[in-house]
Amino acid sequence: MKISQSKTREQFPLSYKKIIKKTIAKTLVIAIVFLVTLIVLFLSTSTGQVNSDWLSAITFILVVIFFFTVLAVYLYQRWYFAVYFYDLTQDYIVIRKGPITPQEITIPYERIQDVYVDQDLLDRILGLYDVHLSSATISSGMEAHIDGVEKPAADGLRAVLLQTVSERISKRRAPVPPQAIPPQA
Amino acid sequence: MPNNEIADYIKSELAKGESRQEITNSLLEAGWKSDAVQDAFRAFPVPTPSANAPAPSAETPSHPSGKVITEKDYPVTKLWVFKEPIIIAVIIIGLAFFGYFSFYLILAIIIYLLVVPIMKANFHYSLDDKYLRVRQGFIAKKQRNLPYGVIQNVFVRQDLFDRVFGLASLNIENASQAGGGNKLPWWYGVNGSSGTSIFGQAASLGSSGNKIGIPGLKKQNAETLKNIILQKMKENPVEEFGL
Numbered sequence: 126m127k128i129s130q131s132k133t134r135e136q137f138p139l140s141y142k143k144i145i146k147k148t149i150a151k152t153l154v155i156a157i158v159f160l161v162t163l164i165v166l167f168l169s170t171s172t173g174q175v176n177s178d179w180l181s182a183i184t185f186i187l188v189v190i191f192f193f194t195v196l197a198v199y200l201y202q203r204w205y206f207a208v209y210f211y212d213l214t215q216d217y218i219v220i221r222k223g224p225i226t227p228q229e230i231t232i233p234y235e236r237i238q239d240v241y242v243d244q245d246l247l248d249r250i251l252g253l254y255d256v257h258l259s260s261a262t263i264s265s266g267m268e269a270h271i272d273g274v275e276k277p278a279a280d281g282l283r284a285v286l287l288q289t290v291s292e293r294i295s296k297r298r299a300p301v302p303p304q305a306i307p308p309q310a
Numbered sequence: 311m312p313n314n315e316i317a318d319y320i321k322s323e324l325a326k327g328e329s330r331q332e333i334t335n336s337l338l339e340a341g342w343k344s345d346a347v348q349d350a351f352r353a354f355p356v357p358t359p360s361a362n363a364p365a366p367s368a369e370t371p372s373h374p375s376g377k378v379i380t381e382k383d384y385p386v387t388k389l390w391v392f393k394e395p396i397i398i399a400v401i402i403i404g405l406a407f408f409g410y411f412s413f414y415l416i417l418a419i420i421i422y423l424l425v426v427p428i429m430k431a432n433f434h435y436s437l438d439d440k441y442l443r444v445r446q447g448f449i450a451k452k453q454r455n456l457p458y459g460v461i462q463n464v465f466v467r468q469d470l471f472d473r474v475f476g477l478a479s480l481n482i483e484n485a486s487q488a489g490g491g492n493k494l495p496w497w498y499g500v501n502g503s504s505g506t507s508i509f510g511q512a513a514s515l516g517s518s519g520n521k522i523g524i525p526g527l528k529k530q531n532a533e534t535l536k537n538i539i540l541q542k543m544k545e546n547p548v549e550e551f552g553l
Contacts, residue, residue, distance in 0.1 A: 216544055228467040231536065233543060236462045260462040261485035262520060269463070292322055 131212035137282045139209060142251045143273025147202040150247060152195050159191050211271050213285060218258065220269055230268045234293040236260040240286050242279050254279035258286060316342060316350040324354060379437040381524075384535050386515075390526025391430055393471055394422040433516050435524060437538065440546065442482065446516035454517040459548035460484045464539060466532050478532035479525035482539065486520050 128134075163184065170177045201224070210221040210229075218237075221229035240258045248254065255272035256279055259265045271282060316337060323333045330351065337347045398419050405412065434445045442456040465481035472478055514523040527535065 217540060226467075226469050226473060228465060231464040231466075231540060232462070233540075235547065260483075262462045262483040264465070264481075264483065264521075265463045268465070 128207050129210045131210060133211055133213045133282075134209075137271075137274060137278035137285075139206065139271075139273050140251075140253055140275045140278075141206075142253055142275075144199070144202045144206050146247045146251050146253060146273065147205070148195070148199045151198045151202075155191065155194055155198070159187065162187060206273075213289070218269070218286075220271065228268065230265060232258070232260050232265060232269060234290050237286070237290045240283060240290070242283055252276065256282045256286075316347060317353055320350055320354060379535075379538060381433070381435050384524075384527055384531040386430055386433065386524065386526040387477060387528060389475055390477060391426050392423075393526070394426065395419045397471060398422070429515055435522075437542065439542075442522070442539070442542075444517050444522050452517060454522065456482070456484060456522065457548075458539070458542040458546040460486075461539070461543050464536055466536055468529070472526075472529075476529050477526050478529045479523060480527060480532045480535055481514075481524075482522045483520050 166180065166183060166187075170180050204224045205222065208222065208224045208227070210219070212219045216233060218232045218234065219229065221227060237258050238261055240256070242254050242256050244254055252275060253273050254276060255270055256274060257266070257270040259269055274282065319337070320333055324330075334347055334351070338344060398415050402412070402415050405415075428448050429446075432446055432448045436443045440457060442458060442461075444452075444454040444456075446452055446454075462483050462485050465483070466478055467481065468478045514521070515525055516523060524532075524535070
């Protein structure tokens, strides 16, 4: 699948582990639903509401459905990964995601209030990092994050963002122009 | 061989919009040799109008300065008026397959068909040199004037309906609470990330809370309008910055 590339994504690439992480996270949820369904099924068999002859057949069908759902989730996550776009342009940060219902947020550097990096449990296990940045609006806090990068990329992104933001919000002139080096002999 | 220190300095100052003359002056004051400065400047060719900000100008039709852009230039499409009715109609047809029929859904279509065109007819936005102005309301009128400098972020969103019909909605947010507190709809943040439901959120028309929504634009128009607004944000910075 074609990866939607930008300069920033080339420099600080998303990790392919992101696909695995997202798939695992969604699979856990699906697995819980699946297990609950199975337990209900077994209970209703033991109380005689469901004919136990059908039990193995129904279980088999459920397992097949489970695996196809996980496969679908995996393919969707690959697609999501491929269209994930982020770019630090000269004036703005652009983040666009969502293969079916795309949404794109554009934030000027001057408006960045906060840059932070975090990890959840799966991130810790897989060694991934989420780089969040937000302006003063609630929705930007929800939308504007680049998640699933590895440590070098996370550090690099954070450094570039902090550097650019501080350059932009410092007073318009740099305080001291660089000093001349002594003329070489 | 241009000096890296000068080059970095020039780059950062140019990015802040300083003029070449001023940068040269302050470098000379700091004791740099004139020819070294000239040499370093050679790495930063004077931007020609077409090379300046290629992304916006490539897509942005040149509006002569002073021209006010309104909803007549980039209209909310007529199709958007029929968005909810179409979605409800699909639901009705879907339910019909299962043998259900709801009179209330028909009623909802009728109400939407009455209300949405009135809302759309009373919704006006305009982008002049200094302000993004939005007028809206049929009975209760509201006018919103947003200086470009305070815009916090710009969204371009497409929900499922938009995607199918090639529409997009443009949302502009500042940090105010103009709607009287943060009235977040209940589905906001239910799934933690998107804040968008397939049917709601992206479609809001006009100003609500800290947001101005221009829904139902053609995708291309939404991109163009976004670039115009970004350009105006760049031209009208505010001096007091956050953080």
